[in-house]
Amino acid sequence: MQNKVEELRKCIGLNQEDLAKALKVSRQTISSIETGKYNPSLELAFQISDFFKKPIEEIFIYERGCENEKR
Amino acid sequence: MQNKVEELRKCIGLNQEDLAKALKVSRQTISSIETGKYNPSLELAFQISDFFKKPIEEIFIYERGCENEKR
């Protein structure tokens, strides 16, 4: 899943460490999310969403497999 | 974190097993989410969102601590 955390973070002139502090997670967590090592938990996604004041869907891009429109 | 999975599921007349199959997870995962045992991963939250055709924020209610409007 792609995300715009790095872009949004740089947009407001923060480094990873400061964003990490603001979100109360480790810098490695931010780094790992930005580099796509793993996705945040739903809770952390909400915190990030709140911080940037954007909906989760605008920050995290879920790649929908074009599998005949499930359902 | 609260969620409306059970409500939305019943609204379309599905049982936990059928929803689980549609989402390709186990029935226990659905049960655990509905009873609040744990939150889904962000990926599963997106799948659930897609399935019910509602944004994540309308299905999962993140309890924001009233901590002086972080940031």
Added chain:
DNA sequence: CATTTACGTAAAGGTAACTTTACATTTATT
């Protein structure tokens, strides 16, 4: 050139999310 700042990454460990299997309970049906 030496130091600082920012970032990536790796190892080791803890907890959360998810699995399969299985059993118990409740509600409905026959």
Added chain:
DNA sequence: AATAAATGTAAAGTTACCTTTACGTAAATG
């Protein structure tokens, strides 16, 4: 009363998320 359908739950195992500590590197600064 017996059976089936739907749900809750528990145990044991795997993988993902997140932590602390730490090291390497590249770019900027003194």
